[in-house]
Amino acid sequence: MPAGEILFFKSSSFSEPSGPPTHTPIQSSTHIHPPWHQVTWSLLPQLRAADLTAVLDFVARARLSPTRTWLRRCLETSLPHLPQVSPRDLPGLLFDLTELDDRLFAPRGAAATAVTCAFNASPGGGATVALGDGFPGPAAVATTPATRASEATGIAAATKPGPGDIGQQRGTTKESQGKIKGGKGVNDGGVGHDDDGNDGAERGLEALAAAWLRRYLQLCTEKLSRFTAGGVAQMMVAVARSGGLADARWLQAACATLASKSDVLGANDMADAVIALAALRRRRFEVLAVQPSTRNQGPQPADAVSWGGINTADAAAAKGVASASASRSSSSPSADGRIQREQRVLLEALLSRCTTKLSLLPDDRLVGLMAGLAELDVRPDSAWLGTLLDMTLTRMTSEAAAPSAPPSLATLPASLPMPAPMPNPPERSLQEPSTAAVTSSSPSAAATAESDLKKLTPWAPSDLRLPSVAPAGSGSVSSRAFSPRLLSELLVSVAKLGVVPPRRWTRAFLEAASRQLEGFDAASLNRLLWGLVVLDMRPSREWTNRLMEHVRQCLPAEEQRSGGPGSADWGERYDMPLVWAAGQGG
Known part of the structure; x- marks a missing residue:
């Protein structure tokens, strides 16, 4: 292939290169195929x-x-x-x-x-x-x-x-x-006609x-x-x-x-x-x-x-x-x-071996791991969940202490109310989660926790995301910071895994969310509010007022985007933020 052809091949928009053209574009009634399309079309069979x-x-x-x-x-x-x-x-x-x-x-x-x-x-x-x-x-x-x-x-x-x-x-x-469209056949290297919109x-x-x-x-x-x-x-x-x-x-x-x-x-x-x-x-x-x-x-x-x-x-x-x-x-x-046995063996092997590797996971993979376990109805033991909470707490705290982090505008009360109906001891270690952490050895507890979640909020959100980059060699870098989307998914995953986090974790999460509150879109707000309700998290009045102000700003834009109140992100739950805020005194 001539050198000029390779250079021109890198452009996805059609424009003639300098010098004599190396090929003649095939034009249909509605479309001109770009050069890369013509080149690859003729090369694919070879x-x-x-x-x-x-x-x-x-x-x-x-x-x-x-x-x-x-x-x-x-x-x-x-x-x-x-x-x-x-x-x-x-x-x-x-x-x-x-x-x-x-x-x-x-x-x-x-x-x-x-x-x-x-x-x-x-x-x-x-x-x-x-x-x-x-x-x-x-x-x-x-x-x-x-x-x-x-x-x-x-x-x-x-x-x-x-x-x-x-x-x-x-x-x-x-x-x-x-509507007959002209074009060369396959054998002579033509691209054929434009195919957008026809059968x-x-x-x-x-x-x-x-x-x-x-x-x-x-x-x-x-x-x-x-x-x-x-x-x-x-x-x-x-x-x-x-x-x-x-x-x-x-x-x-x-x-x-x-x-x-x-x-x-x-x-x-x-x-x-x-x-x-x-x-x-x-x-x-x-x-x-x-x-x-x-x-x-x-x-x-x-x-x-x-x-x-x-x-x-x-x-x-x-x-x-x-x-x-x-x-x-x-x-x-x-x-x-x-299949069930093979999957169970695989998950047990992955959980046992990834405990020492959690610190190597970027934030998006860490949250994705938690969301995946919750989606699969897997309940790791309390020690594993405690390590996971420790890891996320450390990262949220370190990001808050970073020089580039803006000062938090939210203040939490000196004694944050305990999550009900399962209170935590004031000095409980993160390595020892409360009995709300459901393990695979207690099916009755798992059923009870799942039933409680469905009673509280039967519309539990889910936004499981697959890695969007190709394997090795793609050169992309995974997220190393908790974005608004990751924060909301983290909260939902913690709730679905049946964990009641201690006050230190709750405080760190609210601080992290406060720094990026204006960046939460409708879907992230939906998940955030769901997690706040299920975990019975009670932030300060100032934090609540600021959240509700952002919700009020998002609702009109979401209505305009979706063409009505039946949006995919909010569904029929427009009154939920107001009910939650009223319960917090906001």
């Missing part, structure tokens, strides 16, 4: 496995916006080369594709049923560690004639006709009369993406022994972040492999593995929430909302997926039991 991962990594890092036709061509040309991709590159490959289109692998229609399985009927809960019932059963990996036919149909629909032929075929239909680019893309992800998971399962410990964790994050439905065989094998290598797992990878498991469980809840007609399900859990890089499908399309998958065989109870 790329080897190593070159393919490098090109996708560049396109993703440069934040370019490929068309749906480009994505389809990428999937169809890369599918035969997947077996040649090394285990080191497999996590990054899925990361990059998801970065280009975060809905690419999320099932949205009947074409995605090739990897859709029959979920368990119970939405989880009740047991202290309810892990296995949050994941798909083995039906997702059972290769049946219907499945093979579905995959073959999807691949065939996606691979032919080419972009140039699609315009000719659509010209013969009633819907596309007068041609979507033709077979869902089925192709489902088949691609199915093959990806199969290869990852076969190559697990060649993955490093960190590679397994990053692969789990990539699968969870893709929004696709993971099959039981892959999940069971990944958990078992990671548990066997947990002694050499880094701190960040430990946290990422827990976050990924929780995200996969949340994905299952989201799918269950849109298929009440196919199963005798109750209403969607109040806290089952979208989060992070995982995006849900449209409700109507998801209902079609659920309807098509409902006729499939249900998951085997024995397979579910094996």
